[in-house]
């Protein structure tokens with residue numbers, strides 16, 4: 196296992212006016228044994244970044260290193276994919292359909308290990324790691340559910356003890372409940388083996404819940420890399436805020452650690468002064484059903500999810516605000532409510548910079 200360091204990597208497709216800069220000057224460090232998710236909308240360059248790391252593509256500038264070893268860039272002849280020791284788990288259909296589970300898992304082991312006791316032991320160990328019963332070894336891929344297939348694909352990538360594991364939207368074909376349980380099992384397996392991993396996804400919940408570090412990409416560029424809570428609570432700009440979750444963005448005026456806006460006075464994460472855009476998460480908007488404290492508004496719409504609900508409120512000044520509250524007791528359309536903001540609020544100057 197080793198760390199992964201990407202420095203100033205750029206990759207374009209095509210040439211001239213029709214060229215697409217799929218990955219644009221990306222710099223990212225994934226510490227040894229940690230899990231980073233790369234989050235971004237479709238077409239932002241996530242898969243291209245993964246393919247550069249795996250060695251299926253060569254960067255036109257910048258460098259990629261596994262630990263202290265440069266595998267591409269810096270004038271070094273690119274190390275071939277099979278020599279990089281990078282495990283790759285694609286979206287689906289990764290398993291060889293004509294091989295049983297044991298042969299699939301042992302596929303990347305040396306020829307000697309594959310046929311002997313060492314290989315058999317490794318298969319059992321890997322099945323245990325991904326929380327599948329040992330007798331699954333004799334099944335064929337078409338005798339497994341989608342989630343089980345993805346666990347076997349991970350087992351196969353981990354069996355040769357790779358330096359880095361790369362996962363390309365590995366849960367996207369699974370339904371919501373299987374997605375949760377499979378992703379948690381994968382997370383536990385990576386943690387147990389102290390594996391350095393990079394997972395690309397366009398699913399915000401997946402990116403935030405699984406990772407030590409979230410790297411947000413937009414149009415080929417890495418716009419923020421930080422812990423999940425930092426990315427969620429203190430996004431670099433309002434677009435990142437709206438991409439990683441629902442956000443209420445209101446104009447306001449800041450004076451040191453406080454700002455005023457349609458929702459009254461709020462406390463800022465960092466002091467600043469002048470006109471600002473304030474980013475408030477809907478769960479920070481407290482909906483008071485019992486008292487007259489706060490800013491008055493009328494409920495326009497309620498989306499009930501069971502565990503919680505989203506309440507769209509039109510303030511008396513005409514501003515529309517989204518609040519999220521527990522589903523136990525909630526208002527209905529037409530009700531008068533009072534809103535106030537809890538917790539700290541991130542302010543951005545009009546250019547988007549904090």
Ligand SMILES: Nc1ncnc2c1ncn2[C@@H]1O[C@H](COP(=O)(O)OP(=O)(O)OP(=O)(O)O)[C@@H](O)[C@H]1O
Pocket residue numbers: 208209215216217235236237238239240241242243244397
């Ligand atoms: N082989 C290629 N030839 C030309 N353009 C390509 C090639 N591969 C990717 N691109 C372009 O590069 C950009 C980034 O693509 P990429 O597949 O990396 O995005 P992505 O974020 O993984 O998208 P998705 O989430 O939809 O898989 C897109 O504009 C895409 O059309």
